[in-house]
Amino acid sequence: MAGYLLIESRDPLESRDVASHFYDLAAGLARRGEPVTLFLVQNGVFPARRRAQAAALDAVARAGVEVLADDFSLRERGISSDRLDPRVTAAPLDVVIDRLVEGRKALWH
Amino acid sequence: MTTKKTLAFLLMDAPYESARTTTAFRLVDAAIRRGHDVSVFCYEGAVALSFAKQAPHPNAVHGRDLAQEDHPNPKDWIAALAAQADRSGAKLAWINCGLCVDERGVGEVVSGVGRGSPVDFWKSAEAADNSLVIPTKG
Numbered sequence: 001m002a003g004y005l006l007i008e009s010r011d012p013l014e015s016r017d018v019a020s021h022f023y024d025l026a027a028g029l030a031r032r033g034e035p036v037t038l039f040l041v042q043n044g045v046f047p048a049r050r051r052a053q054a055a056a057l058d059a060v061a062r063a064g065v066e067v068l069a070d071d072f073s074l075r076e077r078g079i080s081s082d083r084l085d086p087r088v089t090a091a092p093l094d095v096v097i098d099r100l101v102e103g104r105k106a107l108w109h
Numbered sequence: 110m111t112t113k114k115t116l117a118f119l120l121m122d123a124p125y126e127s128a129r130t131t132t133a134f135r136l137v138d139a140a141i142r143r144g145h146d147v148s149v150f151c152y153e154g155a156v157a158l159s160f161a162k163q164a165p166h167p168n169a170v171h172g173r174d175l176a177q178e179d180h181p182n183p184k185d186w187i188a189a190l191a192a193q194a195d196r197s198g199a200k201l202a203w204i205n206c207g208l209c210v211d212e213r214g215v216g217e218v219v220s221g222v223g224r225g226s227p228v229d230f231w232k233s234a235e236a237a238d239n240s241l242v243i244p245t246k247g
Contacts, residue, residue: 009129010246042128072135093132094139100239101114101145108243 003035005104007096008044012053018044019056022109027063036063037099040088041070048088049079061087068095113199115146117237119230121245123154124183130158133243134186141190141199148202148237150230153245156205158183159222160215184219191221204229 006026012018023038030036038060040048047053048069060067068091069084081090100106118137122129140147151158165180167173187203194201204225210216234240
């Protein structure tokens with residue numbers, strides 16, 4: 001099955017290439033009509049907070065990227081589900097395995 | 110469970126240095142709990158994950174003895190993953206890069222861990238249904 005799984009483990013505030021490169025890559029792939037999942041994990045979940053990175057999430061969501069955030073990483077950082085950006089869905093890490101099994105091309109950053 | 114698949118992972122981080130190691134262990138655990146076969150190739154510092162001489166320690170700062178501290182060692186997590194694979198009917202292959210092992214002097218490994226070269230990751234990725242490289246932070 002075609003499609004991509006992009007796993008972001010870094011916070012845009014610690015790595016300048018997160019939003020400018022990795023989010024852009026996700027959006028670009030989605031605009032080509034490919035199913036794309038952006039899975040946020042570890043410090044990568046910080047932008048999932050409401051209003052934390054609204055512009056960056058806007059861009060990927062408008063392109064049709066599915067944005068998921070690892071529920072364990074969220075709990076570790078005290079980010080409850082009611083504080084999530086509405087464009088982000090909390091999900092178990094098992095989703096990564098599901099996407100790999102589906103045949104998504106996976107890239108970790 | 111869905112149809113059994115084979116997934117190949119490549120790890121690069123040394124133990125105790127990055128949350129990526131924890132996430133990698135979680136991913137392997139999730140895959141084998143679903144019955145998928147998994148191959149793990151450890152490169153660079155990740156070869157120390159299976160070093161047999163890792164030892165737990167007490168925590169004098171917090172006044173906890175060895176049992177109270179219950180300090181986890183990655184070699185025990187690898188053994189736990191192997192046991193979980195057996196229970197789940199999955200295969201877990203764990204291979205260390207031999208050159209990386211020799212450079213670091215971590216050749217004594219826990220049971221079930223093998224030795225190979227980077228071409229073994231290429232072979233495992235070729236044979237797998239999918240692969241994921243978890244690189245160290247550049």
